[in-house]
Amino acid sequence: MRYRQLTTGTLALGVVLLIDVLRVWLPGIITIFGQAASTPAELMGAFALGWFVLALGAPAVVRRVGARPVVVVAAAALALARLALTAAPGGRTQLWLATAGLLAGLVWLVGVAAGTDRPVPGLALGFAVNAALHAVWDTVDVVWWGTWAAWLFSSVAVLLFLLGTAQPVARAGGGAAGGDGGAQAGGGGVRAWLLAGPALLLAGMVALSPALARTGMSYLFAGDGVAGSPLFGLAPVPVAVAAFLFTASTRPPRGWGRAYGPVALLVGALLFAGDRGDLLVPAVLLAAVGLGACLALTDDADRPDGTAQTGPTGRETARDGTDATAARRGYAVAVGMLVFALGAVGYYSAYDLGYPNAAVPVVVAGLVAVVAFTAQPVVGWLPGPFPPIRAAAAVTALALLAPVVADEVPVAGNRDGPPERLTVVAYNIRMGFGLDGRFDLTGLTEVVQRQRPDVVLLSEVDRAWLLNGGHDTLDVMAERLGMPYVFGPAADSVWGDAVLSRWPMDDARSLPLPAVGAPTGAQALGVTLDLSDGVRVAVVSTHLQPPPGKGPVVQARAVTDFAIRYAAGRPLVVAGDLNTEPGDEAFGQFTAAGLVDALAAARPLATSPADDPREQIDHIFVSAALTPSDPVAPRSTASDHLPVAVTVALPPR
Incomplete structure (x- = not known):
């Protein structure tokens, strides 16, 4: 033996x-x-x-x-x-x-x-x-x-x-x-x-x-x-x-x-x-x-x-x-x-x-x-x-x-009344891998935590692909940030977009977007933040995938239609890697729907590539009821994109 x-x-x-x-x-x-x-x-x-x-x-x-x-x-x-x-x-x-x-x-x-x-x-x-x-x-x-x-x-x-x-x-x-x-x-x-x-x-x-x-x-x-x-x-x-x-x-x-x-x-x-x-x-x-x-x-x-x-x-x-x-x-x-x-x-x-x-x-x-x-x-x-x-x-x-x-993701709870402001971060995390090819969840969470966010919208979230090492990047990031999550599948059931929040989330819905020739699937994930006392804010996370040689116009239109219907008159935040720049036709779909470019005060605000940003393709849009301030794209090479962050003031009650 x-x-x-x-x-x-x-x-x-x-x-x-x-x-x-x-x-x-x-x-x-x-x-x-x-x-x-x-x-x-x-x-x-x-x-x-x-x-x-x-x-x-x-x-x-x-x-x-x-x-x-x-x-x-x-x-x-x-x-x-x-x-x-x-x-x-x-x-x-x-x-x-x-x-x-x-x-x-x-x-x-x-x-x-x-x-x-x-x-x-x-x-x-x-x-x-x-x-x-x-x-x-x-x-x-x-x-x-x-x-x-x-x-x-x-x-x-x-x-x-x-x-x-x-x-x-x-x-x-x-x-x-x-x-x-x-x-x-x-x-x-x-x-x-x-x-x-x-x-x-x-x-x-x-x-x-x-x-x-x-x-x-x-x-x-x-x-x-x-x-x-x-x-x-x-x-x-x-x-x-x-x-x-x-x-x-x-x-x-x-x-x-x-x-x-x-x-x-x-x-x-x-x-x-x-x-x-x-x-x-x-x-x-x-x-x-x-x-x-x-x-x-x-x-x-x-x-x-x-x-x-x-x-x-x-x-x-x-x-x-x-x-x-x-x-x-x-x-x-x-x-x-x-x-x-x-x-x-x-x-x-x-x-x-x-x-x-x-x-x-x-x-x-x-x-x-x-x-x-x-x-x-x-x-x-x-x-x-x-x-x-x-x-x-x-x-x-x-x-x-x-x-x-294993650490469990905490359950969000209502605080003492609704806040006056929310800090929103949107970040394409490239499955957790930095520009140097290292799996760098520490770098990702640190740059997000520095913004003291209330809501985080993530793109390119991988939860089990063997190709990427078989990691659950979302659950681990949620544990480290201390924020529960909702995940919307896009390419398949373990790759997509997510919303993390310090506030309770409900009424989650995911809409598959038209492929329009792009090989990687795309979706729009809507969640509603319950800020207590009847104050509710709609949040939509997405990652547009443009067809070869074109802009993601069709997908942008589908996202805005979904977001407006989903919000149903409530304050609305739409954010993610939109693969379109200010002035493009796809970008115009969001402004034509009455949404405001929350990063306008800091333009030009390039976010890709992270080590030498030249393209403005990561965005945050808000409805007219929300007032944005302090837009920023903090530097980090923990992904191939920079995160974007903004603070939005809620409408007076």
């Missing part, structure tokens, strides 16, 4: 470190390589896919050089890159460190695959540990902390991984007979390794995504197509982690009963693809159950005798065809990780290129389901539960901490 424990533990640690690197590398494609959308989406996709294609050459290197030296060198490179990223250097240094770590991680996986014919326990434990830690950390990766605790955790994880890699592991039994049996039975773990990449994609997007689970809970609390601040929003996470580990380590039923996992995974993927916020929680839970069960179907399915040849250190066996089997495993994991890249690029590039993407998670789930269901059923069961009961229980207990230790 020492072999099994070391194999599982080292593989799981490596998977955790690789996912950490991916959570830095993936958003770096957009924010650093993409340079704020100035790089064509096709070029960004080619850059992303290129490294996974390059890794297809790793099995040939392993076969020529040997698995052991490849694994040791690649593990060291992965560990060093992961540790260096803890410094969060930003810019191209960060991008190339993450790229080096990614390539090293892919080569390491290929080397490990060459010497490990039973990867499911380590893969499952790695996915589960990463999800549990991500939830406990409130979806903000330790890489971005910049504290001594981040260095301590990273150093311990890297050290344990390197020690596990360096530790020689004796053959676990079976000898040449075991090797022959694996080769004859169909490849000794080939199917399991093939599913590593697709399973990683589905785990990060749906099954084991803490941010998606919390976003789903926030829809259940609000309803009507909008999302609100949930209590114990991370509660589904320990359930998903426990279900995943249980099904991944449980003997699959015989006969057609084996189909429950593939069916659950497909249903979960379909619910996710349906893009309905109220279906996200069942999507997470079903996908977790199904993904674990599919991995279990491939666990040693190709090796009925259940023997294992080597551990993750890459000690090779070279008898009677096992070299060929090891090569097949290496190619299988390389191809599987290429599927991960194709799925991620295919899904998220749709928001730049404008094609339907709902089929991507369903197709990947279908691939996993087919590979798993057609695997040879296990004959007999291996002695000892895997993952070990104690390890699975510990990971589940860790996940249980998440809803307990």
